[in-house]
Amino acid sequence: MFLLLAMVVLTLGVWAGAAQEQNSCLICHSEIKVDYLESVHTGFGVTCIDCHGGDPMTLEMQKAHALEAFFRGTPQRTEIPELCASCHSDPVKMKPYGLRTDQYAEYQTSQHGKLLAQGDTRVAVCTDCHTAHRILPAWEPRSTTHPENISQTCAQCHSQRDQSVHSAALAQGNTKAPTCATCHGVHGAAPPGVADVSKACGMCHIAERTHFEASPHKKPMDEQSIPECVSCHGSHSIEPPDRKLFDMVCTRCHSASSKEQLVGQKIKTLLVAADESLREATQLLEQAQQRAVDVSAYRSRLIEARSYFLQALPVQHSLDIVHIEELTRRAKSIADDVRGGLHSLQGVFTVRLLGLTLVWIFLLLVIVVISLVLRERQGERL
C-alpha cells in the first residue's frame, strides 16, 4: 500500500515538473520553433521568457502577454546587449559552461558599442552576428560566427567583404586562416589605426613584422602616418605574395630610376633566382622518385635549401640586401647542387639497363642450353 502511494506521488511529481517546463509560446510562434530548437540555448534550459518575459504556461494570448507576467516583447536594439549581458556577464551563471564574461565590457569599447551608446541603432548588436533564436556555437559549421561564415556575417552591413588570400584559404577549409574578427577584434571590434596595422598583421606574420620594424621604411612611414603592411599588400583584397609587387608598389612612392627602386629590383632578382632553382630541383626530385631512384640524400638537402629560402622571405621586409643575398645564395647554391646531382642520377638508369642486359645474356644462355638438351634428347629418341 505504501509502495503504491509512493508511486502515485512520484508520478504526480514528474507530471507537475513536466507541466512547469511547458513552453506554450512555440505553439503560436511556430515560425521560430525550428530555429529555437536548434539553438544552443535550448539544451541549457534558456527559454523564451528569459529574454521576452510573459507566461509560458497558458494558451491564452492576453494572459501570456500580460504585463503582470513581466512580458517585454521584442527587446529594443539598444536593450539587446545589456539583456544578453544579464547572463553572459554573470560569472556565476557562465562558470558551468566555461564561457568568458567580458564580451559586454569589450562590446562597450568597440566602435559598435560606442555608436550604440550614442543612440545609433544601425550598428551591430549581439543578435546581428549571433542571430536572435538560432544561436549556434562558433565551432558549428552552420553558425554565423563560424570562421568560414564570419566574412558573410560582417558583409551584411559592411560592403568590404574579404576577398583576399585569407578568405581563399578559409574557403579551402583552413579554419585557422584569419577572418574579419582576427584583425578587427570580436566583441571589441574596431578598425586598426594606422600605427596598429603592423601589429594586427604581425600577430601571425611575426618574422615579417620584426624585420619590417628594423627596416628603413618604418620611421618615415610612421612619421607620415602611412599604414604599414596594407600600403603594399592591400587590406581586404590581399593577394598571394608575388614578385610582381616589386614592379607595382615600389614606384607608388619611389621614382622608377631611384636608388630605392633599384634595391627593390635587386631583392626581386635574388628571390626569383633562388625560387626558380628550387622549383627545378623539386621537379627533378619528383621525377626521379617516380622512377624509383634513391633520392633520400637529395631530399634532405632540398629541405635545407628551402628553409634558407623561407628565411629570406620575411627578411626581404628589412631591405637588408646583404642578409637577403646571403640566404638566397645559400638556397640557390644547394638547389643547384641538388639539380646537378639529380641530373647525374641519369647514370643510375644506364646502370640498371646494363644490369638488365647482363641478366638477359644469362637467361638467353640458359635458353640455348635447354634447347640443345631438348634437341639431343629428341635425337636420342630417333
Added chain:
Amino acid sequence: MNALARVRELLRAELRQQAPYHLNLWHLLGGLTLFLLFLEITTGILLMVYYRPSADEAYESVFYIINDVQLGWLIHGIHGWGAQLFILLVLVHVLRVYFHEAYRERELNWVIGVVLLLVVGAFAFTGTLLVWDQKAFWGIDAVRRVIADVPVVGKAILYFLWGGTELDANALLRFYVFHVGLLPWVAIGLVMAHLYLVSRQGIFHRSGVGAQTSGQTYGDVALRGLLLVVLSFGIVLTLAVIFPVELAGRADPLVYQSVKPAWYFLPAYGLLKLVPKAAGVALASVGVLGLLAAPWLGRNSWVAWGLGMLGIAIIALLAAYGWRW
C-alpha cells in the same frame, strides 16, 4: 637408401614416363602460373619485411621500400608486374581449357580452377589497397560504394571485408590479413587439389587420355616449361626495370580523386557504369555462376563455343566501355 636419394629416384622415374603426344606449349601455361605464384609469394615475403600495415605508415613504408631499401624498387616492381602477368596467364589458361573443352569429365577440377581465378582476383584487389596511395584509396573506395548499395547483404559484406562501412585503417589491416595471411593458404590448397586432380585424371584429349605417345617424356615437357619460366621471368624483370611502379601520393580521404581500375577489373567497371550498381553486381554474379556451370552448360561443342565467344565479346565490350568512360 636415404630420403633424398629416394625422392631423386622417384622424380627421375616420373620424368622418364612417356607423355601424351598432344601435349604442347598451351598445356604448359597452367604450370607457368605456378611459377608466377611462387615468384609473387617470394617477393611478397621480401616486401613484408619492410611493409607496415597501418594507415599512418603504409604509404611511407612503400615509399621507403621503393626509394631507400637496396633493390627494393626492383622487388616491388617484380611483385607488381609479376601479378599482372600472373592474372593474364591465368585468364589465358582458363580460356585454353574452355575452348579445348578440357573441362569434360573434369567438372570438379574446372570448378576449382574458376575458384582459383576468383582467388587471384581477390589477391589483386586486396593488394591494390596496401600501397595506400590516392589511386589505391579511391579505387577501393569506389568498390566500397558499390557494395554499400547492394541490398540486404551489402553492409554485412562491408563489415566483413572493410571492418566497417568506411574505408579506413581497419579496412587496410583486414585487406593486409586477407592478402598475406589467408589468400595464400587458400590458393596453395586449391592449387594442390587442382594438381592432384590433373595427375589423377590425366591430361584431356578428345581421342582419349594418353591414347598415343610421341616418344617424349615428362622430362622433355618439364624442360620446355623451364624455357617458358626463364622467358617469363625475363619479361617481368624487363618491365620492372623499364617501368618501375609509381606511387600516386599518400591517400587523403579529404581529397577526392577519380581513378580507373586496373585492366583486369575494367569489364566489371564498365558494367557498373552501364547499369545501376545493384543490377551490375547481380549481373556480375550471374556471369561468375555461368563460368562455374560451364561444363554443364556447354555439353554440346557448338553451344560451348558460341557461349564462349559471346562471353568474350561481352567482356571485351564492357572493358572497352569502362576504359573509354
